[in-house]
Amino acid sequence: SQTIHQWPATLVQPVGSPLSLECTVEGTSNPNLYWYRQAAGRGLQLLFYSVGIGQISSEVPQNLSASRPQDRQFILSSKKLLLSDSGFYLCAWSVGRSSNQPQHFGDGTRLSIL
Amino acid sequence: DQQVKQNSPSLSVQEGRISILNCDYTNSMFDYFLWYKKYPAEGPTFLISISSIKDKNEDGRFTVFLNKSAKHLSLHIVPSQPGDSAVYFCAASKPPTTDSWGKLQFGAGTQVVVTP
Numbered sequence: 470s471q472t473i474h475q476w477p478a479t480l481v482q483p484v485g486s487p488l489s490l491e492c493t494v495e496g497t498s499n500p501n502l503y504w505y506r507q508a509a510g511r512g513l514q515l516l517f518y519s520v521g522i523g524q525i526s527s528e529v530p531q532n533l534s535a536s537r538p539q540d541r542q543f544i545l546s547s548k549k550l551l552l553s554d555s556g557f558y559l560c561a562w563s564v565g566r567s568s569n570q571p572q573h574f575g576d577g578t579r580l581s582i583l
Numbered sequence: 584d585q586q587v588k589q590n591s592p593s594l595s596v597q598e599g600r601i602s603i604l605n606c607d608y609t610n611s612m613f614d615y616f617l618w619y620k621k622y623p624a625e626g627p628t629f630l631i632s633i634s635s636i637k638d639k640n641e642d643g644r645f646t647v648f649l650n651k652s653a654k655h656l657s658l659h660i661v662p663s664q665p666g667d668s669a670v671y672f673c674a675a676s677k678p679p680t681t682d683s684w685g686k687l688q689f690g691a692g693t694q695v696v697v698t699p
Contacts, residue, residue: 512689569615574626
């Protein structure tokens, strides 16, 4: 069966510091991968999605970037964090290209910027 | 632009009764709708989905209804159990294309509390 792992679970970082969050998926090949952010009291906002190695689409202009160095690895990064980057970051995966399929989420990373 | 809206931030229901969660959408291009359940400090868990060619889909205690003319969907949980206490998100997506493929638009969520 497929599993998704995100780490770390919580992270406290000072303003201006770099960021690297990692997500890996097991049990499937060539998954579609996503990064979401949930701000307090709000729904999930799609940040990036990827349909293959090195293929990244950005949804909103922001201080973050994403990379997919391997088929089942998705990384969210920032060179200099802002206070507004605080939130709950979720990685998700799905399969298939020709029809809609549900996305399945990891347990998220709670990021606090001080 | 919030294309998927859950206008009730919270819902309290007695154990054994029916929970009804509502969701409205504005984009008539959406053709696939999902409900997710989320516990604190965890990622959302997929519950049930429905395609726009249907108006009802059932899975155990969970039933999703879709009213395309009203651009409205609802999730019914019968009977409600204490373990159902969580935040429920509805989500929607358009048909897959090269530039809108796989993207889900989420509502803000409804907090459900099931009381004994």
